[in-house]
Amino acid sequence: HVGAAARMPCCGESDPPHEAIRVLSQPQRHGSHGSSIGSIWGFRPGSECLTGAGDLSAGRKPWRCVRLIVMLLHALFIGAVFLLDPALRSQIRQDQWYMCLYGGLVLFTLAQYLYTANSSPGYVADMLKAGSAMHATFINTTTISKQVCSKNGSLNYFMSRSKIEQHNPQSATPSSLLQMMDLYPPGSSSRDLTCSYCHLIQPPRTKHCHDCDKCILQFDHHCTWLGTCIGIRNHCRFWWYIFGQASLVIWTVALYIQFLHVDMNGSWLKGLTGLTLLLPLIVILIVLLILLMLHTYLALTNQTTYEIARRKRISYLRGVPRKVHPFSKGICRNLYDLCLSRQKGYVLEAVPPLDELEARARPYTCRDVICCRCC
Incomplete structure (x- = not known):
């Protein structure tokens, strides 16, 4: 039975x-x-x-301020580059598809952020x-x-x-x-x-x-920025959020670099403002790319950040x-x-x-590759 x-x-x-x-x-x-x-x-x-849904959101009210800050940061970095660069505004009027693509990426990222933040990790x-x-x-x-x-x-x-x-x-x-x-x-x-x-x-x-x-x-x-845990039920959503956020930051960094390159002989105040916003944006981009690579690796190997960081402290993983x-x-x-x-x-x-885990530790053979054991 x-x-x-x-x-x-x-x-x-x-x-x-x-x-x-x-x-x-x-x-x-x-x-x-x-x-x-x-x-x-x-x-x-x-x-x-x-x-x-009431049980899910009851313990998350303290995180609403964090989510509001995230939204304001998006508005600051994205809005500033359009206000500083008149050439970009004229380009948008000529090529509306450009704004549609960028705006679509912004909406996708924010929607994925809210979707993940309000999801249950399991x-x-x-x-x-x-x-x-x-x-x-x-x-x-x-x-x-x-x-x-x-x-x-x-x-x-x-x-x-x-x-x-x-x-x-x-x-x-x-x-x-x-x-x-x-x-x-x-x-x-x-x-x-x-x-x-x-x-x-x-x-x-x-x-x-x-x-x-x-x-x-x-x-x-x-x-902390989502105000929720990442677990079995929202790990995929979290990956898509990181992917969308990294893509958006890459595009925004490119817009700032383009503005600084074109406006080298322009107002020093605008240049200083653009550079001040660009530097933290680059730091955010580096963090996002590291997270994206890490969670891509975790997805490919079916691992979690906690298992990698605390492998020696998890009792059933010590002998692996x-x-x-x-x-x-x-x-x-x-x-x-x-x-x-x-x-x-x-x-x-x-x-x-344990015997199955020890068998996995053996090097791959040609037969394993042919039988797709590695994938």
Whole structure:
């Protein structure tokens, strides 16, 4: 039998006929407790009665001033270059497409900023509300359509809620502790994996954020300028924001350089003002490019900033070979999961067995390259 955590309807919510619940699984590592396969839960977010927008924004009011400052900085740097450069204003009147492209990039960047700032990074509490283990259902493997994943040998189970009802499964209430412990290497202690603030068993890659005062799934970092954490549910949005912001700053820096080059013999006050604004803009650009390269690397290898910075302090990563990325499924699959996957639920990744990690540490062979093991 396979243990699948199915979200039960709440607050009069109706059952969509084709709603799928995703469960990833891998071989059992902590003994038998009603399932021969240790499940990795896949939860769909619940209705607004569980994860309403009010709960999301309630703890973020102090960050509104920061977001206002970000908006004002955009207005300052962008507006100043148009006020200082009369040639640019005349160019806009002649080539309206130029202004349309630049204005479109500004709107895209600001929209992506607000979209990311108001997004949920993926809270453990919301995951438990959306698919509580108390409502877990056990069904026979014949009722599940299996799709074998490449690279890591795990299985994808897509289970229709209507099929569950047709087969009249037997409901049970398994221990969430035992199911969560299946995600960790053998010998892990639940006491060491329990958040001392939320008093919840943390899945792998989870960390408590003291600014948000919540446990974040696949925690990357807390962004002060966004006023939110970056986690499993908004990492892709954060990457697109950095990409758009870096592109906008590059274009704006080019406009300032063009103005200073053309206006070398003009007013010294305008030149000094333009140079004063250009220097901090270049510093911001350098920071953005570093962030963009870092998070591109993290996306390609399925890592987080926290895992890289605190690798030696994370208990289940201490024994991992140095050049091995334990949660990577290959470049193509990592990018698909981050950017293109339409999955709306929560997928908890198990820490791979040590023998699998040691096998990954071996150098690539010609056969590995042909079989696309490296991508």
